[in-house]
Amino acid sequence: MLNLKSKSLQELIDVVTWITDNRYTSKELKLFDDVKQLYELQLSKLEYLRFHDDLDEFLKRTAYFEEIFGKKSWHYYISNVKGKGQIGHTNQYMTHWFYPYKGKFHGQMVKALINFANAKGNDIVLDPFLGSGTTLIESTLLGLNGVGIEINPALAIVSQIKLDALRIDYEDLAEIDLSKMYKIFEYFYNLKIDANIKPKVEENLTAKELLNTLWENYFPSSFIHDYPFEVRNLLLLIYLHALSDFTYLQGTKKSKKIQEFFIENFKDYLKTINGCCKVIRKLGIELGDYRVLIGSALDIPLKDDSVKAIVTSPPYSIALDYIKNDEHLLRYLGVDVKELRSHMIGLKGKGKERIRIYEIDLKKSIEEMYRRRNVQNSKARWVGCNCLGGYKYRRS
Numbered sequence: 001m002l003n004l005k006s007k008s009l010q011e012l013i014d015v016v017t018w019i020t021d022n023r024y025t026s027k028e029l030k031l032f033d034d035v036k037q038l039y040e041l042q043l044s045k046l047e048y049l050r051f052h053d054d055l056d057e058f059l060k061r062t063a064y065f066e067e068i069f070g071k072k073s074w075h076y077y078i079s080n081v082k083g084k085g086q087i088g089h090t091n092q093y094m095t096h097w098f099y100p101y102k103g104k105f106h107g108q109m110v111k112a113l114i115n116f117a118n119a120k121g122n123d124i125v126l127d128p129f130l131g132s133g134t135t136l137i138e139s140t141l142l143g144l145n146g147v148g149i150e151i152n153p154a155l156a157i158v159s160q161i162k163l164d165a166l167r168i169d170y171e172d173l174a175e176i177d178l179s180k181m182y183k184i185f186e187y188f189y190n191l192k193i194d195a196n197i198k199p200k201v202e203e204n205l206t207a208k209e210l211l212n213t214l215w216e217n218y219f220p221s222s223f224i225h226d227y228p229f230e231v232r233n234l235l236l237l238i239y240l241h242a243l244s245d246f247t248y249l250q251g252t253k254k255s256k257k258i259q260e261f262f263i264e265n266f267k268d269y270l271k272t273i274n275g276c277c278k279v280i281r282k283l284g285i286e287l288g289d290y291r292v293l294i295g296s297a298l299d300i301p302l303k304d305d306s307v308k309a310i311v312t313s314p315p316y317s318i319a320l321d322y323i324k325n326d327e328h329l330l331r332y333l334g335v336d337v338k339e340l341r342s343h344m345i346g347l348k349g350k351g352k353e354r355i356r357i358y359e360i361d362l363k364k365s366i367e368e369m370y371r372r373r374n375v376q377n378s379k380a381r382w383v384g385c386n387c388l389g390g391y392k393y394r395r396s
């Protein structure tokens with residue numbers, strides 16, 4: 001008798017015949033071996049439906065297929081630039097793993113959702129709860145225009161740096177030897193940023209502008225200022241990553257001095273930047289534009305009907321205290337924590353009142369997104385939301 005429990009769906013039936021409605025088998029279109037979850041198979045089908053008449057484009061865009069007629073897909077190469085904590089071809093590849101933000105979602109799934117929404121050419125992809133930038137990393141790798149909104153200025157900076165890192169020339173970093181690394185560490189370690197940064201929702205400052213202000217007004221001039229802007233920022237991110245590792249691993253078997261985390265992470269970042277440069281050159285990827293705004297999902301500064309795809313993951317109500325998780329980061333960068341908390345969805349009010357306000361805010365943010373979606377000439381009319389860990393799609 002067949003033991004269904006021990007078999008994956010892929011072993012029981014040729015799922016590619018189901019995905020392609022009997023047009024192809026898994027000998028012709030091959031899924032990655034670790035595509036097993038039902039939602040992954042469903043998304044594989046949805047992205048296939050978008051590209052079934054242009055398999056060359058599908059090879060470049062697919063998130064879940066490893067091979068198309070014996071040729072490796074772009075996602076195969078992209079997800080082979082491996083990062084810390086990566087699961088298969090799913091997450092943490094390329095610059096996704098930079099800075100260990102708790103609450104990231106999976107790049108592979110985001111890519112499939114963008115495909116499903118049919119975003120192409122100059123279309124805009126929006127994430128109004130950008131967090132650490134996952135959606136925009138995927139949209140830029142697909143050559144699309146991304147707009148991200150994040151209320152937390154520190155996270156907006158993290159996203160901007162992770163995105164810019166895709167354009168850094170490996171040679172600019174490779175020249176930093178061990179002695180310079182120590183000096184760089186000392187610089188960031190001794191930095192006392194007294195900025196009192198508040199999220200000014202109505203100003204819609206970009207993360208890039210904020211980074212410029214920090215370097216010009218709060219970071220004392222030093223040899224670091226001779227490095228290109230993107231390289232300086234990456235060094236800052238490596239320090240922030242070390243600070244996070246130090247904070248979370250204190251008192252455990254893995255605890256180390258911040259300096260040791262910094263040096264170790266620096267070497268790993270270097271490997272990733274090298275990998276990104278190689279794969280972007282090899283495949284001839286033309287990165288799309290992106291804009292990271294420090295603002296609120298309750299007041300999206302985009303015209304009505306201007307956005308093709310919205311892929312987002314709103315705050316999980318009371319499940320996570322986003323401020324507490326990143327307190328070390330916020331304090332280091334001089335962000336006004338009290339002011340930030342008053343703007344954050346899910347953190348306003350106490351007890352039952354908090355849930356009531358959360359629902360009102362979430363509804364308002366969905367209305368804001370809904371007004372911005374562009375449904376003209378499009379088969380895709382959906383808003384993709386990850387609410388409380390489950391994926392829900394609302395038909396427009």
Ligand SMILES: C[S@@+](CC[C@H](N)C(=O)[O-])C[C@H]1O[C@@H](n2cnc3c(N)ncnc32)[C@H](O)[C@@H]1O
Pocket residue numbers: 101103104105106128129130131132133134135149150151152155295296297298312313314315316322343344345346
């Ligand atoms: C679940 S996280 C998003 C994580 C993101 N998908 C990623 O991969 O990194 C939700 C984000 O919403 C942000 N947020 C909370 N209130 C907001 C608001 N009013 N406007 C914009 N962003 C907000 C939080 O700071 C948090 O980063």
